[in-house]
Amino acid sequence: MTVKPHDFLAVEFESHRPHLKAVAYRMLGSLTEAEDAVQEAWLRLARSNADDIDNLEGWLTTVVGRVCLDMLRSRKVRREDPLEDRLPDPVVSRDDASDAGDPEQQALLADSVGLALLVVLESLTPAERLAFVLHDMFGLPFEEIAPIVDRTPATAKKLASRARQRVRGAAPSPDPDLADQRRVVDAFMAAARGGDFDALLAVLDPDVVLRVDGGTLAGGMKIVRGAAAVAGGASTFHRTTAVVGHPALINGVAGLIITSDGQPISVMSFTIADGKIATIDILSDLDRLSGLDLADVIG
Template sequence: MDENEFLAERFEAHRTHLRAVAYRMLGSLSEADDAVQEAWFRLHRADTGEVENLGGWLTTVVGRVCLDMLRSRKARREEPLGVHVPEPLVSRADGLDPEQEVMLADSVGLALLVVLEMLAPAERLAFVLHDMFGVPFDDVAGIVGRSPAATRQLASRARRRVQSTAPAPDADLDRQREVLDAFLAASRGGDFEALVAVLDPDVVLRADLGATAEGLAAVVRGAENVAKRALMFSQIAQFARPALVNGAAGLVTIHDGKLAGVMGVTVRDGRIVAIDILADPERLAGMDLAVLTD
């Protein structure tokens, strides 16, 4: 085995971890893959002969690449108008594959990713690297170009935002499914009272229907308002089927052989506290339907 093959083998041993870091930073699987690929290019060009912890070195490189991508995204004003639901990681209802389990460690649900999207790039980096992956503040500080104390403050602000905005879900997947099944049955049956009963009074629904759906992509708050919205789409609910969305109970809607929607829910104390829907046709067209139909 020559030096390049050896380096590639060592890199591949860290690829899934690096992809998990990049997905939390960027909220996009395709952009995460781009960031990981850029890390490989930088590794290939670097002199890492004296690097003792290659995994840590690569993690900070991916963090720096993602920070640059987030800043560039903002500079070009690429943030979508209205509601933006990050790219979900969808799998069959009967379980995740080993790579998906690594990708979704720490319960990275859609509700959490939505909150991470609201953070400033440096705050997001500090929170993701330190709180999720245990990277020391001294190392994170070198990426964001601030002192360790200032970097702690970045992570602290992000942590408060996450804790106050992203509800912690019930861990019992079977219980999540029971609650979601009750929601789906009530929606299909047009049962308003049953819908309200399964929703938390302060439930938040976020629907990303894409740029062509002016005025429809919005945040809806409160059990009665969300129940009314669910009844508006009771017909399409007939085509919904169970799936895992970012490792939690969710639904996918497949109509006429096409993916028409992905819905993730956050269940806490037996009620739905957050619903995140991706129904943007352009973004859905790029998702792999085979994983749900094989």
């Protein structure tokens, strides 16, 4: 038997990295932790006999799933603040340019995995999340998912089904046309800058949900529900004249980067469903914003 050279194995692994990071990002909602999970998968591959692996992508996907499951369970054991008390990490790109040349960016943004969907995924149990992500998003059969969660295939199928019901009920599917999304966002910003309460109501879904994550120093994530409450807060925006909104794509949907004196102070993501704003997710935690590469977008 000829053992694959380490350098050849590394090249093969890199070809699967975008897919693996996409799996880990959907599982963890954190870009940094997703990188850690992918790196752990590489370490396990390097220690294994790769010549015994028939389907390398399937093997690596399973390993990343196990690593992510352990990381999610570890959060609960350490009794950290649950990630649903903060917004997941956004993936930010320019509004006027595609990332067709970047396989990793393409994989991260596939399937319209917006912040609103990731927030719902955070509310699932680790086993439900793994079953849903691996089966519904990446097509892994339940026979391969079952050993990861120490369940039978039938039970793994039930886990995914429960997760699917929660996702369908809580995460609206965004309208597919980006130009239409941008028109609604522009209308929202124009109404907010003008302090026009009625115009704000016209673009908001009656059951709109606004989530604002200012970080722990700002008291964590705050949630506002209902068009009247969201419009009431947004209509005071016109009093703030020193801020600028820069169009951007946030997780592949229309959004904004808000700056003050040229410095980012928030990232805003909008879910537009049936021509109305169904969710608004705002990350204004300055520590987390400093870790995002926003210069190219606002430049």
